[in-house]
Amino acid sequence: MRRWKLRRLKEDGRDPYHEVRYDRTHTIAEVLKDFDGLLGKQVRVAGRVMARREHGKACFLDLADQDGRVQVYANVDTLGEEQFKHLKSADLGDILGVEGEVFRTRTGQESVKASACTLLTKSLEPLPEKWHGLSDIELRYRRRYLDLIVRPEVRERFKLRSEIVSQMRRFLEDERGFTEFETPVLEPVCGGATAEPFITRWEALDDDFYLRIAIELRLKRLIVGGYEKVYEIGRIFRNEGVDTQHNPEFTMLELYWAYVDYSDIMQLTEDLIVHICDSCMGTREIEAGDRRLSFEPPFSRVQFEDLMREHAGVSVQDLPDRKSAAAHAKKLDVDFKKDASYEKIIDRIWTAKVEPHLTQPTFVLDYPVAVSPLAKRIPDRPHLAYRFELFANSVELANAFSELNDPLEQRARMEEQIARATEGYRELDEDFLRALEYGMPPTGGLGVGIERLLMALLGEPSIREVMLFPQLRKQ
RNA sequence: GGGCCAGUAGCUCAAUUGGCAGAGCGUUUGACUCUUAAUCAAAAUGUUGGGGGUUCGAUUCCUCCCUGGCCCA
Numbered sequence: 187m188r189r190w191k192l193r194r195l196k197e198d199g200r201d202p203y204h205e206v207r208y209d210r211t212h213t214i215a216e217v218l219k220d221f222d223g224l225l226g227k228q229v230r231v232a233g234r235v236m237a238r239r240e241h242g243k244a245c246f247l248d249l250a251d252q253d254g255r256v257q258v259y260a261n262v263d264t265l266g267e268e269q270f271k272h273l274k275s276a277d278l279g280d281i282l283g284v285e286g287e288v289f290r291t292r293t294g295q296e297s298v299k300a301s302a303c304t305l306l307t308k309s310l311e312p313l314p315e316k317w318h319g320l321s322d323i324e325l326r327y328r329r330r331y332l333d334l335i336v337r338p339e340v341r342e343r344f345k346l347r348s349e350i351v352s353q354m355r356r357f358l359e360d361e362r363g364f365t366e367f368e369t370p371v372l373e374p375v376c377g378g379a380t381a382e383p384f385i386t387r388w389e390a391l392d393d394d395f396y397l398r399i400a401i402e403l404r405l406k407r408l409i410v411g412g413y414e415k416v417y418e419i420g421r422i423f424r425n426e427g428v429d430t431q432h433n434p435e436f437t438m439l440e441l442y443w444a445y446v447d448y449s450d451i452m453q454l455t456e457d458l459i460v461h462i463c464d465s466c467m468g469t470r471e472i473e474a475g476d477r478r479l480s481f482e483p484p485f486s487r488v489q490f491e492d493l494m495r496e497h498a499g500v501s502v503q504d505l506p507d508r509k510s511a512a513a514h515a516k517k518l519d520v521d522f523k524k525d526a527s528y529e530k531i532i533d534r535i536w537t538a539k540v541e542p543h544l545t546q547p548t549f550v551l552d553y554p555v556a557v558s559p560l561a562k563r564i565p566d567r568p569h570l571a572y573r574f575e576l577f578a579n580s581v582e583l584a585n586a587f588s589e590l591n592d593p594l595e596q597r598a599r600m601e602e603q604i605a606r607a608t609e610g611y612r613e614l615d616e617d618f619l620r621a622l623e624y625g626m627p628p629t630g631g632l633g634v635g636i637e638r639l640l641m642a643l644l645g646e647p648s649i650r651e652v653m654l655f656p657q658l659r660k661q
Numbered sequence: 662g663g664g665c666c667a668g669u670a671g672c673u674c675a676a677u678u679g680g681c682a683g684a685g686c687g688u689u690u691g692a693c694u695c696u697u698a699a700u701c702a703a704a705a706u707g708u709u710g711g712g713g714g715u716u717c718g719a720u721u722c723c724u725c726c727c728u729g730g731c732c733c734a
Contacts, residue, residue, distance in 0.1 A: 187688065237697075244694035261694050278687070291695050315672040315686050317698055322672085324729045427662090430731085521734060523662095534734095659728070 188277055188310045195308065200272075202308040208232050208283040214254030217288060221296050224288040229298060231256065232283040232306060234335065235276050237316060245274050249282060249298075252341070258284050259291060260300040269303060278316075279309030279335075327656050344654055347640055350466050351419060354439060357461045362454065364415040364441060369404035371397055371421065375615045378402035378560070380529065380603075382425040384434075397423035401440040402560065402631065403618045406589065409442050409629050410621045417441035419636070430648040431581070434657050437636040444627045448572045448588045451630040452549055455576060455584055456483050459547070459639075467643060474579050474645035477545055485547040485576070493550060498539040502532060502554040503569050508606075511535075527606050529557045544577035559599045561587030579642045586632040593622035 195202060211230045233251035240246075244261040262270045264286075276282060286300040314320040319336045326333040334341050358364040376383045378400030388395050398404075401418050408416045422438045443451065463470045463481050470481040491501055498518060505511040508528040515522055515531050522534045532554070544550070553573040555563055561571035572588035590596050597619050604612050640652040650656040 239696045239699050240693080241696065241699080242693035244696085246696050246699085248697075257697070259695075263694080291697095293695065293697085295695085295697070297695090312671045312687055315674095317686065318673040320672070322668090322729090324668095325672090327729090523734070661728080 188308065191275065191277070192308050192310065195305070200305065202280075202305045205304065205306045208304065208306055210283075214249065214251045214256045216254075217256060217298070218254050218296060221288065225290070227288055228285065228301075229288055230283065230285045231298060233281065234309075235278055235280045235282055236313075238276070238278060240274060243270075245270070246297075247273070247276070247282070249284060250338075255338075257291075257295055257297040258282075258286070258300050258303075259289075259297045260303070264299060264301050265303070272305065273300065273303050276305065277309060277312075279311065279313045280305060281307035281309070324658070327650060327658055328661070330654055343644060343646075343651070346466060346644070347652060350462055350640065350643070351437075351636065353462055353465045354419065354458065357458055358417055358441065361461075362415065364417045364443075365413065367405070367408055367413075367416055367418055368420070369401060369408075369418060371423075373398050375613055375617075377600075377612065377615045377618070379424075380527075380607075384423045384425045399424055400633070401438060402633070403615055405440055405442050406626060406629070406631070407618065407621045409444050410624055410626045414444040415441075428657060430650075431638075433637070433649050433653055436649070436653070439634040439636060440632065442589070442629050442631045444629050446630045447628065448574055448586055448630050451586045451632050452487075452574055455549075455586065455632060455634075456485055458634075462643070472643055472645060474642060475647060477579065479546060479578055479642065481547055481578075485549055487549045487551060490550050490553050491570070493540045493543075494536070497543055498535050500535075502556070505532070529606070532557050541577065541580050541582075544580055547576065547578040547583075549574050549576055555599075558587065559603050560590055560596075562590045562592075563595075581638050581642060582635070583639050583642060584632060584634045586630065589626070589629045589631045591622060591626040591628065593619055596622055 192202070209230060210232050211228075212224075214231050214233060217224060217229055217231060231249065231251065233249040233255075235247050236250045236255065237248040238245065244259070247258040247260070249256055249258050260270060260273050265273065273282075283304040283306050284298060284300050285302040286298045289297055289299050291297050314332060314336050320326055320329075320332055334344075355366065359366070372386070372388070372395045374395060376396035376399050378398075379402070381399045383396040383399050385394050385396060387393075399422060401420055401422070405416050405418060417440060419437060419439045421435055423435050424432075426432060426434060428434065443454070459481055460470065460483055463472075472479040472481065491503075495501055498514075500514055505514055508531065511528055511531040512522070512526075515535050518535060518539060520535050520538045522531050526534070551574045552564065552567070552570045553561070553575070555561070555569055555571045558571040558573045561573040564570045564572055571590075574586050575582050576584040576586075590599070597614070600614055600619075604614070637649050637652050640646070641649060644652060646652055
């Protein structure tokens with residue numbers, strides 16, 4: 187039907203896809219904001235037709251643009267027979283330019299009385315139901331554009347995401363003097379985290395490459411190269427399943443700061459998050475489901491070991507190998523995969539027993555060296571490393587170390603990791619080790635999962651609600 | 662990978678024990694010059710996610726598969 191209308195329009199020489207511009211005098215939000223000042227004045231606005239109420243020789247339309255929605259009133263007298271007929275044949279979803287006088291209806295509704303209208307784009311597909319909207323979750327993700335058309339709050343949420351990321355950059359660059367660098371996504375060796383990589387073929391070289399699983403080892407090379415405050419907000423790929431917490435591609439902030447330790451990084455992390463709360467959220471108190479998170483500094487600081495002892499009844503020092511870790515996990519009734527590595531089992535115990543208690547923003551300090559292959563050892567507690575993670579809403583938001591810069595120890599730790607590895611394509615990144623051999627100054631580093639942070643700040647329980655186009659199977 | 666749940670018109674949802682597949686929105690036609698989930702009258706709309714099976718008869722029962730959600734690994 188709509189295609190038939192389109193054909194008629196084209197035959198009439200009014201092809202809606204020929205329009206190349208429409209000069210608006212105001213956005214709809216601007217009209218509404220200064221409504222009284224504009225009363226009686228002529229404006230030109232444009233947007234999508236979201237509703238229509240016909241009354242014979244008069245007609246009401248709701249017109250929506252990016253930030254606002256306004257009622258358009260039209261009748262034969264002011265619009266003329268011909269144009270009125272065109273306006274009435276507009277479908278929901280069509281994009282219209284309207285010129286007219288700003289006025290209030292008898293019921294006081296802010297409106298624009300159309301004196302001219304132009305069909306700027308024809309919509310060939312019907313919009314979702316006007317009252318219930320689009321509730322099929324799969325459709326919302328597969329056709330996010332529809333979700334955005336129909337639900338202004340979703341549009342708001344993703345705009346807020348962009349603002350938060352933008353404020354991160356502003357804070358790091360303008361207030362703290364960091365510089366963003368871009369490093370390769372396509373890597374010959376993958377490292378910097380424990381995860382299954384995506385493998386891709388570089389035809390010209392007839393060789394396999396990896397999509398990066400972390401940015402760490404590249405940015406540290408920049409510290410070796412002499413930069414002192416570097417960061418990158420970039421896409422990471424991990425070849426794993428999809429659930430409410432995971433998407434195979436996601437965004438990470440990583441930063442490295444020379445000549446400081448992890449306590450400076452902790453302060454920076456706290457400042458960064460408070461800055462985001464103040465600049466984007468307008469509050470430091472966040473509603474997340476039925477929980478209330480307070481990002482009022484200082485966030486509490488707790489020893490990893492104390493939490494493990496308190497909630498899992500064990501010190502990692504007493505679990506020196508895979509066998510003892512597995513035995514303790516079984517005792518606690520914590521499940522793990524048969525082939526799980528030592529680190530994975532410790533992580534499982536932590537996730538199951540400790541994480542649920544970490545609701546309010548909490549820095550967890552001093553992790554076992556055994557699960558922190560890139561962090562510097564604490565000399566007087568040699569089984570622990572200078573590492574912290576930030577938790578909130580029972581989710582890990584950030585991970586940071588005083589970076590290991592001893593090339594010999596780094597090599598030994600990486601070799602140990604590979605020996606214990608049960609997953610991932612891990613091989614030594616010889617060039618990274620060589621870089622350390624040239625000498626990396628004492629450095630503090632930080633990684634923040636952007637989606638995790640957004641979930642906590644926006645109170646969204648699913649990662650898919652903070653990603654515009656979450657991965658789904660091909661159709 | 663395992664468990665549970667869901668898939669019916671473009672969208673949101675019904676359909677008694679297994680007995681003619683329906684409503685609202687949207688669409689089309691007509692009426693209506695201040696409505697706002699406009700109203701009134703009429704009409705069109707389906708491979709009930711897909712394949713197989715049981716049955717006189719399947720949206721409904723069985724089975725396999727596909728897609729998605731939630732929980733667990």
